[in-house]
Amino acid sequence: MPVHSPVGFYTAVFATVFGFALIWQIWWLAAVGFVGALAGFVVFAWRDVHEFHVPAEVVAEVDRARRAARQALLDRMPDEGAPA
Amino acid sequence: MTDFPLPAAAETVRRVREDPNRLGHRDPHAREEIEGAGHGTTGPAHRRIIVGYGFWIFLLSDIVMFSCFFAAFAVQRSATAGGPGIGELVDMHRVGWETGALLLSSYTCGLSFAATNVRSKLWTQVFLLVTGLLGLIFVGLELFEFIDLAGRGIVPQRSGFLTSFFGLVGLHGLHVTLAGMWLLTMMAQVQVKGFRPEIVHRLICFNLFWHALDIVWIGIFTIVYLMGATG
Amino acid sequence: MSGLEYDPKNVTGALDRREDHAPGDEPVEDAGHVILNSNLGLGFSVILTVAAFVLANSQLIYGPAIPVALLVLAIAQMGVHLVFFLHITTGPDNTNNVLALAYGIMVVGLIVVGSIWIMSHMGANMMPMNQLIEMQR
Numbered sequence: 001m002p003v004h005s006p007v008g009f010y011t012a013v014f015a016t017v018f019g020f021a022l023i024w025q026i027w028w029l030a031a032v033g034f035v036g037a038l039a040g041f042v043v044f045a046w047r048d049v050h051e052f053h054v055p056a057e058v059v060a061e062v063d064r065a066r067r068a069a070r071q072a073l074l075d076r077m078p079d080e081g082a083p084a
Numbered sequence: 085m086t087d088f089p090l091p092a093a094a095e096t097v098r099r100v101r102e103d104p105n106r107l108g109h110r111d112p113h114a115r116e117e118i119e120g121a122g123h124g125t126t127g128p129a130h131r132r133i134i135v136g137y138g139f140w141i142f143l144l145s146d147i148v149m150f151s152c153f154f155a156a157f158a159v160q161r162s163a164t165a166g167g168p169g170i171g172e173l174v175d176m177h178r179v180g181w182e183t184g185a186l187l188l189s190s191y192t193c194g195l196s197f198a199a200t201n202v203r204s205k206l207w208t209q210v211f212l213l214v215t216g217l218l219g220l221i222f223v224g225l226e227l228f229e230f231i232d233l234a235g236r237g238i239v240p241q242r243s244g245f246l247t248s249f250f251g252l253v254g255l256h257g258l259h260v261t262l263a264g265m266w267l268l269t270m271m272a273q274v275q276v277k278g279f280r281p282e283i284v285h286r287l288i289c290f291n292l293f294w295h296a297l298d299i300v301w302i303g304i305f306t307i308v309y310l311m312g313a314t315g
Numbered sequence: 316m317s318g319l320e321y322d323p324k325n326v327t328g329a330l331d332r333r334e335d336h337a338p339g340d341e342p343v344e345d346a347g348h349v350i351l352n353s354n355l356g357l358g359f360s361v362i363l364t365v366a367a368f369v370l371a372n373s374q375l376i377y378g379p380a381i382p383v384a385l386l387v388l389a390i391a392q393m394g395v396h397l398v399f400f401l402h403i404t405t406g407p408d409n410t411n412n413v414l415a416l417a418y419g420i421m422v423v424g425l426i427v428v429g430s431i432w433i434m435s436h437m438g439a440n441m442m443p444m445n446q447l448i449e450m451q452r
Contacts, residue, residue, distance in 0.1 A: 038265060041269070042269055045269060045273065045286075046273070050282060129408070133408050136412070137411050137412055137415070140411075140412050140415050140416070141415055144415055144416065144418070144419030144422075147419055147423060148419065148422050148423060148426065151422070151423040151426045151427055152426055154427055155426050155427045155429075155430035155431065156430075158427065158430065158431050159430055159431060159434040176368070176371075176372060180368060183364055183368075184364075187357070187360055187361065187364065188357075190356075190357075190360075190396070190400060191353055191356070191357040194349060194350075194352070194353035194356070194400055195349075195350065195353055197349055198346040198347075198349035198350045198353065199346070201346040201349060202346045291400075292401060295396060295400040295401050296401070298396060298400075299393050299396050299397070299401075302389050302392050302393055302396070303389060303393070305367075306367060306385050306386065306388070306389035307386075307389070310367055310368070310371040310385050311371075311381075311382050311385055313371055313372075314371045314372075314378075314381045314382070314385075315381075315382055
């Protein structure tokens with residue numbers, strides 16, 4: 001799984017600023033937005049750890065717990081099918 | 085069991101009995117990575133292949149966006165509003181230089197990937213640099229073309245045709261510019277981090293992107309410039 | 316469920332990775348193939364590009380046929396790029412890419428052909444612009 005990162009949000013903010021500045025032709029703000037977005041991209045590209053592994057046993061464990069909870073709910077329901 | 089395969093019928097019967105849905109069950113306790121093409125016992129495909137495929141999908145979405153701009157250009161080709169048509173815009177020599185520059189840059193990009201395959205940092209950087217310079221020449225030529233046109237009063241606001249022309253060619257130039265920034269980032273990463281798997285995968289993606297840009301340029305110089313000059 | 320008794324990678328004994336080989340379908344660490352493909356790609360692309368420029372600027376072929384010829388050359392050059400630079404091959408690792416490419420081409424075809432078709436029909440069915448403007452004076 002990819003590592004959690006806020007960089008996407010930061011880059012999007014700067015890109016929005018860039019777009020706004022281009023529409024209204026505020027060139028200094030466009031430069032700021034562009035540099036900020038590019039910086040976000042480069043910072044994110046420089047990360048050394050980019051993913052973590054979810055082992056199969058953890059997935060099986062979570063799935064087992066979930067299925068058990070659902071089965072318990074189904075067992076609690078009366079035969080007509082309405083929740084107890 | 086013997087080393088040579090069983091007769092076909094018996095083999096098939098055995099396989100159907102044991103593995104009716106042809107899943108090719110993988111050993112669930114296998115700890116090491118099993119490299120393969122993603123079928124059954126050979127596990128998920130190598131990451132290089134998966135990364136390439138994912139980037140291909142992005143590239144195709146980009147090409148769909150370009151095709152929208154192409155369609156707009158095709159539809160607006162005669163909407164010149166009394167202004168200049170495509171014939172007045174085409175400078176064959178400049179288009180020739182731009183095409184040559186981009187084609188050569190595609191070639192050197194492929195060579196830089198060959199250098200990456202043998203893990204030669206020097207030659208990777210050299211060829212990436214040449215690619216970047218040729219891309220810079222292309223963008224510069226296009227910029228000068230736009231400045232020239234603007235000097236003659238040919239601007240996107242003049243007519244629907246010119247809007248679509250500048251939109252299409254400009255979008256491609258923008259892509260090449262952004263790819264140039266990505267190239268600088270990749271050169272820095274290769275220099276600092278060497279040839280880690282992630283870096284090699286990113287170089288693969290960069291290669292795909294740069295070549296796709298050349299493919300789009302083939303479409304542009306044929307349909308916009310060459311057909312415009314002769315049609 | 317037991318594992319299969321034969322190793323799937325060894326079933327196709329004669330057609331191993333080196334003998335059954337498509338252009339561009341190189342194993343990971345082989346630079347020679349990449350260089351060969353790049354050279355071939357450049358060679359073919361240069362020929363096709365020069366041909367396109369020459370055709371456009373001379374009287375070598377019948378005038379109204381020039382756009383078609385240019386289109387054919389362009390499609391050929393795109394094919395050269397796809398095979399030699401982008402390694403779209405028929406190898407087993409590449410099937411997904413070929414499928415994705417086919418889908419992309421279909422979408423592109425729909426958009427471009429559809430737009431041109433619709434807009435030309437619309438133009439044929441609408442009153443000319445100058446008459447429209449006259450009506451509003």
